[in-house]
Amino acid sequence: MMGASTAAWGGVARSEAASAAEYAYLRQLVFEQSQNVLDASRDYLFETRLSRLLRAHGMTHLEELVQLLKVKRSAPLARSVAEAMTINETSFFRDGRPFELLRTELLPRLIEARRTTRRLRFWSAACSTGQEAYSLAMLLREHFPALDGWDVVIEGTDFCGEVVGRAQSGRYQRIEINRGLRARHIVTYFDHADEEWTVKPELKRMCRFRQANLCASNLPFSETFDVVMLRNVMLYFNQETRKRLLKQVRRLLANDGVLFLGSAEQPTDMTLWTSVLAGGTAHYLPKAMSGSR
Numbered sequence: 357m358m359g360a361s362t363a364a365w366g367g368v369a370r371s372e373a374a375s376a377a378e379y380a381y382l383r384q385l386v387f388e389q390s391q392n393v394l395d396a397s398r399d400y401l402f403e404t405r406l407s408r409l410l411r412a413h414g415m416t417h418l419e420e421l422v423q424l425l426k427v428k429r430s431a432p433l434a435r436s437v438a439e440a441m442t443i444n445e446t447s448f449f450r451d452g453r454p455f456e457l458l459r460t461e462l463l464p465r466l467i468e469a470r471r472t473t474r475r476l477r478f479w480s481a482a483c484s485t486g487q488e489a490y491s492l493a494m495l496l497r498e499h500f501p502a503l504d505g506w507d508v509v510i511e512g513t514d515f516c517g518e519v520v521g522r523a524q525s526g527r528y529q530r531i532e533i534n535r536g537l538r539a540r541h542i543v544t545y546f547d548h549a550d551e552e553w554t555v556k557p558e559l560k561r562m563c564r565f566r567q568a569n570l571c572a573s574n575l576p577f578s579e580t581f582d583v584v585m586l587r588n589v590m591l592y593f594n595q596e597t598r599k600r601l602l603k604q605v606r607r608l609l610a611n612d613g614v615l616f617l618g619s620a621e622q623p624t625d626m627t628l629w630t631s632v633l634a635g636g637t638a639h640y641l642p643k644a645m646s647g648s649r
């Protein structure tokens with residue numbers, strides 16, 4: 357029931373918080389859509405993160421949304437709820453060490469190994485607004501000019517359509533540009549107008565962004581990758597989901613490819629991976645797979 361005390365909360369009139377049952381319903385819905393496990397101690401986030409969605413549907417209270425979903429669950433609405441609950445925190449060259457290790461050790465080895473096919477594939481899985489993919493593109497252009505003329509693609513995928521749209525636009529605000537980029541990167545790889553910095557076409561051409569759920573039974577790729585960055589997303593999944601996902605990632609990684617996880621993340625099943633500590637960071641090399649891929 358709505359209470360008497362109403363206060364502004366993220367632009368939406370807020371009376372009493374939603375009930376425990378309503379929060380539980382929303383948490384379950386998010387889990388079904390994106391496999392993200394939300395902690396009940398952070399239920400307050402529903403109010404702020406869903407305020408825009410509520411407004412767009414002419415609602416003011418979470419309980420109205422829950423009612424609507426219960427009475428007439430529309431797939432797009434359920435999906436929008438889950439997308440709005442994703443945490444999209446990212447930055448250029450986040451935790452620089454993986455990029456440094458790629459530059460000094462891993463890419464020279466991979467480039468040598470691909471010198472006949474002249475083809476390299478990167479996957480920024482859970483790419484958010486695209487900074488990780490564009491960081492890879494800058495690294496390649498800045499340090500590996502010999503790749504000019506090679507077939508190089510950086511795929512970026514994310515569950516949340518809004519961030520994928522932003523990644524595709526390649527447009528960033530000052531606060532985003534100031535996180536992780538050196539002055540020379542900004543000058544060389546961005547066009548600047550007013551308060552917006554846009555990735556130059558030569559970087560954009562190297563990157564392809566699309567929406568994809570990492571937990572779907574089939575990921576939208578048929579080719580294998582040489583480098584997979586699966587960073588800072590597994591922490592939102594439970595053990596079972598992580599295990600399933602890493603099995604899929606293993607199938608999509610070349611036998612001599614490289615996997616990076618977030619600095620607080622580890623593979624669940626070490627029968628698939630060899631962990632290597634180098635350059636102050638861990639990366640994972642696939643072990644030979646038994647049976648068919």
Ligand SMILES: C[S@@+](CC[C@H](N)C(=O)[O-])C[C@H]1O[C@@H](n2cnc3c(N)ncnc32)[C@H](O)[C@@H]1O
Nearest residue numbers: 390442444446482484515516569570587588589
């Ligand atoms: C914290 S960001 C990490 C971004 C980037 N990988 C990094 O390390 O900076 C987590 C991203 O994972 C995405 N995500 C969450 N669940 C997902 C799923 N099931 N499938 C694909 N992406 C998902 C979110 O939308 C969000 O953009």
